[in-house]
Amino acid sequence: MKFSKLYDTHAAAVADIPDGATILVGGATRASEPSGLLAALLRQGASDLTVVCDLSDWDGSESILKLAHENRITRLISPNPFVGEHGGVIPELWHLADIEVIPIPQGTLAERLRAAGAGIGGIFVNVGLGTRFDDGKETRFINGVECVLESPLHADFALLRADAADGVGNLVYRGAQRGWNSVMAAAARIAIVEADHIGEPGSIDPELVITPGIFVNRIVTAVGAPTY
């Protein structure tokens, strides 16, 4: 059988996500979220999930909230772990659902994901020392600057959204899609992309490619995916 990254359905693309998986969810806004993949994950039933995502401005985070309501999220790692102006009802939900919420500075999340994607074992940065995020990690002076050692953040799966994909997984983003999706693609063992346009290899101008196909394992169309 010819190898293909193309999947016919969202359900097929997420079918093997097991209980206990760590899942990166791309996007921070409605247009940049993988809504079809999230809906499929809801139906698929995996639980005890560690979810890594930015919920700062995410109108369409209903799937995440439903997962939380169904007690399927054990841990949430996020620079902005709730949505809406100053949280609204969402903080209460996190408390009710007994989710371990791990807030993480936005830049630290980006760098920990990037480190994972690049095979880096740890990075020394001078961010957060002496703050509430200074949680006893190893510190060291490097060239006179006090730094903390941050570890890479690896994941089992990434659920991503792109504007266009070719058959080998090269991705082009639109607007806010570029933000987290491009960093998460490399950091997961299996990156699954929902794209609005899917073309043949060669259909994307190479100068426009942001995520090289090597980081992408599965592609599914966003057409017909639920929008909230």
Place this chain on the structure above:
Amino acid sequence: MPLPDSSALVVAQRAAREIAPGAVVALDCGLPELVARFAPPSLGAMFLRADGTLNGAPLNAADAAAILRGGYVDLAIIHPAQVTADGSFVSRLYARDASIAPPGIGVDLASNARRVIALHPQINDDDAEICFADARLERPKDGIQCIDTVIADSAVIEIRDGQFVLSEIAPGNTVDDVLGKVSFPELVSAAPNPAEMDLSPPAESPRSKVFPDGPSALHDLPDGSTVFIDGFGGPGGMAHYLLISLRDRGSRSLTIVSNTAGIARVVSFGTPPGHTAIDHSVLIENGQVAKAIASFPVSPSVSRPSEFELAYRRGEVDLELVPQGTLAERLRAGGAGIHAFYTPTGAGTLIAEGKETRTIDGRDYVMEYGLRADFAIIRAHKADTNGNLVYRGTSRNFNAVMAPAARVTIAEVNEIVEPGQLDPEEIVTPGVFVQRIVKRPDGFTGYE
């Protein structure tokens, strides 16, 4: 809006006056976002927002992190809950719900911006007072000793030597009025003659990033500089015009950092007959290079050694060998405020000699350091006048990773357009990372 509209606008308007022409300004969520409204476009400021956009153009989250942490933010504007006299702060969201308070970009900003301004600290939206705190404050902080100035609706208060100093007062207020609105007035002293708060718009224009030619763009490159030189191997993606300009300038004792130390000339890569390819060799044969940091510093042909090899054999230059991927990562680290990192590349080999090694999750790693330079001369296809870059073909490879890691990055491009004329989706290097732009002269080629 957390403050009454009129107060919020006064605070934002006053804060906008702190923006220097062409500055990179990071705005935390909420009230700080209003500040951009009061910065006229002619000011040329670049606004990085918490949603990861730069002047509205989307960034990859890692590029946004690099801007936050790589020393690029001239001014960070935040809206904390409480500020202490040593310039530390508590986040508003923490003050309200400690269990899930998000850090957002606040912690990144506090750690690495050159200057931090706090807008009207308030714990709750309806707090009229300016929420200062004394040393007994026990709430954990999001930023330590980072705030330089507090701007409230009634006053500007500087933080100097661990003290609040009232330096400006809004019209219609007295010193006593302001002190009456501060939660710890005993911590505040007034400057001898506090000025009246000035709300006029900042008027200066930034110096253009566009330089007329190579010599002017390199005018301040001194002897002994470290210079990134882009290009992979062949003539593609190399800033040939700037290389010739640097040769003509004659700066000496340079440390050059590049993938090769100049092999295009000996490999030729399709050089037209009767010509030689321009590469690093023009600097080496001119006696300008003291050291190279490179991953491929020799000619692939033993019988045709490169200029660098010959100079090395004569003992005229030093060499630091770096695996290609490690070079890219060291550059990326240098641009992103990563001072050192662990990589598995080279563990157990000669490359690891004299370096710290460490076993993490059963795998051996070598510690490598971020690499920064005084100057980078890079090559792109197009730039807008803000320095946003679009590459063509192989020129994307080392250019994009070198641009953020140099103090002064100079891009040689074929075409310079006005802001807004590049498709944001096509931009690979955000303009924050590019300080100077030079158009490659028409008809200039990569060959001599």
